Amino acid sequence: xxxxxxxxxxxxxxxxxxxxxxxxxxxIQLTRYAGASGDFNPIHQDDAFARxxxxxxxxxxxxxxxxxxxxxxTDWVGVGRIRKISARFAALVRLGDVITCRGTVLEKRPxxxxxxxxxxxxxxxxxxxxEKVVTGRATVTLPSRG
Amino acid sequence: MAxxxxxxxxxxxxxxxxxxxxxxxxxxxxxxxxDLSPFYLDDAVGRASEWGDIIxxxxxxxxxRDEHADTGAMLKxxxxxxxxxxxGEQEFEHHKPIRPGETYLCQSRITDIYEKTGRSGPMAFVxxxxxxxxxxxxxxxxxxxxxxxxx
Numbered sequence: 001x002x003x004x005x006x007x008x009x010x011x012x013x014x015x016x017x018x019x020x021x022x023x024x025x026x027x028i029q030l031t032r033y034a035g036a037s038g039d040f041n042p043i044h045q046d047d048a049f050a051r052x053x054x055x056x057x058x059x060x061x062x063x064x065x066x067x068x069x070x071x072x073x074t075d076w077v078g079v080g081r082i083r084k085i086s087a088r089f090a091a092l093v094r095l096g097d098v099i100t101c102r103g104t105v106l107e108k109r110p111x112x113x114x115x116x117x118x119x120x121x122x123x124x125x126x127x128x129x130x131e132k133v134v135t136g137r138a139t140v141t142l143p144s145r146g
Numbered sequence: 147m148a149x150x151x152x153x154x155x156x157x158x159x160x161x162x163x164x165x166x167x168x169x170x171x172x173x174x175x176x177x178x179x180x181d182l183s184p185f186y187l188d189d190a191v192g193r194a195s196e197w198g199d200i201i202x203x204x205x206x207x208x209x210x211r212d213e214h215a216d217t218g219a220m221l222k223x224x225x226x227x228x229x230x231x232x233x234g235e236q237e238f239e240h241h242k243p244i245r246p247g248e249t250y251l252c253q254s255r256i257t258d259i260y261e262k263t264g265r266s267g268p269m270a271f272v273x274x275x276x277x278x279x280x281x282x283x284x285x286x287x288x289x290x291x292x293x294x295x296x297x
Binding site for chain 1: 177183186197201209228229230231232233239
C-alpha cells in the first residue's frame with residue numbers, strides 16, 4: 001500500500017472538497033506574486049495606471065487566484081497528484097477580498113496504469129459576497145488502498 | 147476609437163527557450179501564494195519523499211518566461227498595449243513533477259485568435275500553448291492560456 005492523504009476509495013461523485021479560505025488580498029501579496037511569477041503588469045501594482053486603463057483600480061493576478069485553487073486541491077489530496085488543472089477567470093479580485101476555494105467530485109474512473117483512479121473535480125473560488133471569481137476543473141490521480 | 151489585433155500572429159511559433167528551475171524560486175513562488183506545504187519548502191521533507199527532492203506547485207510553469215517569447219513579445223506582435231489585456235483562461239497538464247536544478251526546453255505557439263462581443267464590449271481572445279520538455283525530450287507540462295484583449 002502506498003501512502004496517500006486521500007485514497008481513491010475515499011471519494012465518490014458529489015462529495016464536497018474541504019474549502020480553503022485565504023487571508024484578505026493585500027497589495028504586498030500582489031507585489032510579492034509579481035516578483036515570484038515574473039508578471040509585472042502595472043495593472044496589479046499601480047492604482048493610477050489601473051484607473052487610467054478603465055479597470056477602476058488595481059486587481060489581483062488571475063494566476064494568484066489559480067494558485068489558491070490549486071492549493072485547495074493539493075491541501076486535500078496531497079501534492080504531486082494533479083494531472084490537469086484549468087481555470088476561467090470570471091470576475092476581478094480586489095484588495096481586501098477574502099477568497100474561498102471550493103470544489104466537488106464529478107467522476108471517478110480507473111486510471112490507465114496500475115490500481116490508481118483518475119478523479120475529476122469541479123472547482124471554483126468565490127469572494128466574500130459569494131460571487132464566483134474563478135471556475136475550473138482538475139483531474140487528480142489517487143492511489144487505491146488495495 | 148476601437149483598436150484591432152494583428153490576426154497574422156495566429157499560428158506563430160516562438161523560438162524555444164531554456165529554463166533552469168532554481169530551488170529558491172520554487173520556495174518564493176509557493177510563499178507568494180501562501181501555500182506553505184513542506185513538499186515545496188522543506189528540503190529534508192523533499193529528500194525523503196517519493197520524488198527525492200522538493201517539487202514545484204502546479205501553477206509554477208507560469209514563471210517559465212523569456213523576453214523573446216513572453217506576453218510582452220506577444221503583445222508587440224499583436225499591436226496591443228498591456229493596459230488592454232485580461233487573463234481569460236489557464237490550463238496546466240502535468241506529466242512529470244517539476245524539480246529544482248532541472249533544465250527544461252519551452253516552446254510557445256499562438257494556436258488561435260478570435261473575436262467576440264461580451265457584456266463589456268468587443269474583445270479578442272488569443273490562445274497560446276507552451277510545451278515544456280525535459281532533456282529526454284519527454285513532455286513535462288503542457289500550458290494553455292487565453293489572453294483577452296479589450297478592443
